[in-house]
Amino acid sequence: MSADEEARLIAAARRGDSRAFAALVDAHQQAVRGFLRRFTGAWADADDIAQEAFVTAWRRLDRFEGRSTFRSWVSGIGYRIARDARRAHGRALKRDGDWAESQAPAEQAPIEDRMALADAMAALPEDQRAVVALCLGEGFSHTEASEILNLPLGTVKSHASRGRERLLQALEAKDG
């Protein structure tokens, strides 16, 4: 979706056009859900949080200033909801193993790799996991991740690099 098209849809949604908002949800759900799935490690919880993030975005659309992209803004809302949910419950969101189900593309990674990756992701510190989920998982730029997570750009770059190393080590350790 082009920036102009997105701006037009946002303006229409602000005027109460729910079809325009549905088009925005349709265009950005993949990135937001993908990020939250990797961040929480639980697909069902992640999708619920993504829904809540989009509904919150609809409610607060007047506050969207356009300094970031729409998908970054909604991802930020989703990140804060997920983080607050973890803190409120005082525990990590339950990992339900949904990731192993068959919703992923057929040419997916071997299950051993996916399990090793899920364990390694769960072991990463919260900020680092969020950066890895955004930048390595969904292809967000470091600048976007910095805006979403409210972290300095240097910290994001360092988290991405170290997080990648730790995930690679986890995959290699599984072989050894």
Added chain:
Amino acid sequence: MDSHARLERALGASAAPRRDPAFTVAVMQQVEERRFRVGAVVSILRAGGLAALGGIGALLAANWAGAHWDGVQTGLVLAAAAFALVGFTRSQLRSALAR
């Protein structure tokens, strides 16, 4: 396959589908429910406000009528006389037209 490629594939396993109408519909249902709830609350508040204003107005009018009862009586008599006069005139006009 090297470790980097394996990592890419393993990360890709958690990708959400590119198109998922069911998800979009679920979001829009929540949006519409919330909008309906907000609309209902606004309507209730508006109706409550109007009812409160009406009640206050009636109380003020009753209070004023108690303090100015003579004037109210005169007004009522005059209004009744005006209604009677208008009614009488209309009935006379109707019967004249019917002839």
